[in-house]
Amino acid sequence: MDSIIAENISKTYGTVKALKEVSLTVQKGELFGLIGADGAGKTTLFRILASLILPDAGKASVEGLDPVSDYRRLRCITGYMPGRFSLYGDLTVEENIRFYATVFGTTLEAGRVLIDDIYKQLEPFRNRAASRLSGGMKQKLALCCALIHSPSVLFLDEPTTGVDPVSRREFWLVLKHLRESGMTVMVSTPYMEEAGQCGRIAFIKEGSILYSETPGRIVESFGETLYAVSSDRMHTLLDDVRSFTGIKYCYSFGDSHHFVVDESFSGEKALAGYLAGIGYGNITVKKIQPTMEDCYMKLSLR
Amino acid sequence: MGSRVTFVKKEFFHILRDKRTMLILIIMPIVEIILFGFAISVEIQGINIAVVTSDMGETVRKIEEKIDANPYFKIAGTFYSQDEALKMMRVGKIDMILRFPSGLDRKILSSNHERKSVLSASPVRIIVDASNPNTAVTEQMYLKNVLMSCFSGEGAVAAYGITSGISFETSAVTPEETVRGTSAVASSGTASGMIGGTPAGTSGVASIGHEGNVVPDIRLMYNPGMQSSYNFVPGIMGMIMIIICAMMTSVSIVREKENGTMEVLLVSPVKPLTVIISKMIPYFVISSINLAVILLLAKFVLAVPLSGSLFWTCAISMVYIILSLALGMLISTLVKTQAAAMLSSAMLLLLPVIMLSGMIFPIESEPHFFQWISMTVPARWYISAMRKLMVEGQQLSAVLPELGILSGMAVLLISVALFNLKSRLE
Known part of the structure; x- marks a missing residue:
């Protein structure tokens, strides 16, 4: 059964088209990831689904409720955590949670079951002002506040941005735990490596959904031969690799460059020899398995 | 809830x-x-006043006392010549000068006998530092009221036997004018003449005018102390x-x-x-x-x-x-x-x-x-x-x-x- 449905949603800010006929569906109990760079339209889509802004065109439905006309009822059953830290910095941890509990018509004690794991970590700091928490703790507190009323759908807009790797891993564990409880979770992130944690993901770029699939199938369906190349001079290497015969496209990827080849490619040894011939040292060329980011690059370069 | x-x-x-x-x-x-x-506050307090008189008589002394007792005024000194007092005004030590004519005691006594005789020949002169025109008008009005009360109050009638007639000559000067000396003061002073002509003085003027004049009795409602x-x-x-x-x-x-x-x-x-x-x-x-x-x-x-x-x-x-x-x-x-x-x-x-x-x-x-x-x-x-x-x-x-x-x-x-x-x- 579908929990979240978006049909041809468009949104324009002035001359900027933030969303162009976006359609997607999220099933009940799914952990759905929306992957895209900054400015791709993730936040706009979240806000439309959470009834915070109105779409210019298109229709949406969350748990059968229309965010445009049924927003009052919708707001009772959804949890939303904005991308920016949006709690009261001058209130303590406990005051924040209690405030949101009352706002959503419940109490900390009643909502505790769902957030118990996270709240245990926060409890030592319960009398500390929220503004004086660490980045990871702030996000956990925000999650607690978004979960206090046990929503059936949870929207998390970039919850792990600016959070250290350990806290990020913890955060994802919590999300998986939530999915097991049957909650629909829609989460956005700019980090490709986090995409693998989701049940299903959608790539979003410049306001359009590129592809929506399970992470495993996305990688499986890559269907190209992928190599990684590195040398002592990475800066000029990109253009030199691109000029070699049989290279479809090449892009920098951390400390190496990745490239995809077609049938006319004469093999990694030939490329290494060519690069050595034009003065590169320390050359390694090797065939690699595609990652989620390679899939994103492929989709976005298409 | x-x-x-x-x-x-x-x-x-x-x-x-x-x-x-x-x-x-x-x-x-x-x-x-x-x-x-x-x-x-728009009230002016601590107005420094210099008294100029060539012969210190009983009347002048009584008036000085009365002025000094008033919370708004402070006698900054008594001088024999107007020039000395103007010098004080030029350096900003005083705000006003009050000059009495010579032989005031004698004139008051004689006017008491002659009834109609007034002091217009050598009137009491008020010179005000008018660099701030608003305060100058107010200061001059205050001083006139004090002088009125000296000459028209019951005590004054008993003491001096005054029933009528004293005229004031007011002149408002700015410090630049005082530099030019007394001639400027005199010329601006003659323009005023009887104080009835100046708007600020309307309150008490008529009460000391000649007999038969209309005497407005002024009451300040709600805020009598202004x-x-x-x-x-x-x-x-x-x-x-x-x-x-x-x-x-x-x-x-x-x-x-x-x-x-x-x-x-x-x-x-x-x-x-x-x-x-x-x-x-x-x-x-x-x-x-x-x-x-x-x-x-x-x-x-x-x-x-x-x-x-x-x-x-x-x-x-x-x-x-x-x-x-x-x-x-x-x-x-x-x-x-x-x-x-x-x-x-x-x-x-x-x-x-x-x-x-x-x-x-x-x-x-x-x-x-x-x-x-x-x-x-x-x-x-x-x-x-x-x-x-x-x-x-x-x-x-x-x-x-x-x-x-x-x-x-x-x-x-x-x-x-x-x-x-x-x-x-x-």
Whole structure:
């Protein structure tokens, strides 16, 4: 059964088209990831689904409720955590949670079951002002506040941005735990490596959904031969690799460059020899398995 | 209901934990009331006066004593020649010179016998430093009143036997004029002649004129001591309340927008009305405390009589507070940043309130166009009501129009603010 449905949603800010006929569906109990760079339209889509802004065109439905006309009822059953830290910095941890509990018509004690794991970590700091928490703790507190009323759908807009790797891993564990409880979770992130944690993901770029699939199938369906190349001079290497015969496209990827080849490619040894011939040292060329980011690059370069 | 209580509690936490804002909220009204009520006063005190006389007689001595006993004046010295006194004025040591003609005692006695004889041949001359024309007029008026009382009071009649006739020659000089010497003084002095000709002196002039003249008997109603605090306190109340209330509420809502907490509040089932009411309550409480402090200061420090009904003074003030809070709400729905909220509250309110409320400048003397605009300034109605209640001690019936207008404005502002309040981000 579908929990979240978006049909041809468009949104324009002035001359900027933030969303162009976006359609997607999220099933009940799914952990759905929306992957895209900054400015791709993730936040706009979240806000439309959470009834915070109105779409210019298109229709949406969350748990059968229309965010445009049924927003009052919708707001009772959804949890939303904005991308920016949006709690009261001058209130303590406990005051924040209690405030949101009352706002959503419940109490900390009643909502505790769902957030118990996270709240245990926060409890030592319960009398500390929220503004004086660490980045990871702030996000956990925000999650607690978004979960206090046990929503059936949870929207998390970039919850792990600016959070250290350990806290990020913890955060994802919590999300998986939530999915097991049957909650629909829609989460956005700019980090490709986090995409693998989701049940299903959608790539979003410049306001359009590129592809929506399970992470495993996305990688499986890559269907190209992928190599990684590195040398002592990475800066000029990109253009030199691109000029070699049989290279479809090449892009920098951390400390190496990745490239995809077609049938006319004469093999990694030939490329290494060519690069050595034009003065590169320390050359390694090797065939690699595609990652989620390679899939994103492929989709976005298409 | 429970959510509203928590909401209000949360707002109080915000205010109480923000020490700086708290300080502004509490201290600003006190400072302004004291500043305007006390320091900024249109009364002039401590006027330094030099007496010039060639022969110190009984009359001059008595007059000097009388002047010195007056809280407004201080005798800075007695000189034999006018030039010496002018020198003092040039260096700014004295504000006024009072010159008596020679042989005053003898002339008064003889005039007593001759009845009709006046001292116009060598009149008492007042020379005022008129670099500030407003104070010069007031100083000259004060001194004339003192002299009048010397010559017309019952004691004076007994002591000097004066029943009629003394003339003053006043001359207002600026320091530059004094440099040019006595000729300038003399020329400007002759223009005045009898003090009946100067508008400032009208009060007591006629009473010492020749017999048969019309004698106006002047009574100052409501503020017999001409205390400027009587006038300023209601004005300051009108200004402080509206600015503090509007600024603080608008900033507090816009702060939620800026911090992103509004986004979270909006996705919650909380109704916008709850948000608005919960924001208004703490500021209403604080403003009511401010009101109490201001009224106490006005009564016990500035000695404003508060002669009308205290209940209605407070009730109308509270309507005004609610109106101001609603204005702040309205501003908050129109702007996006705290800085914009602060600026628009201050800019939008400060000038109209100061210029068009009758707080300092009388509305009646403004061009018709501005008089019309002033009708829309809530402070105008509030200040007018407060003057009637606090100073004049009038009944509720006298301020009913003001109360009606203020209530109407409050309802209108709340409705517009609610209408403008959005249940979404844009």
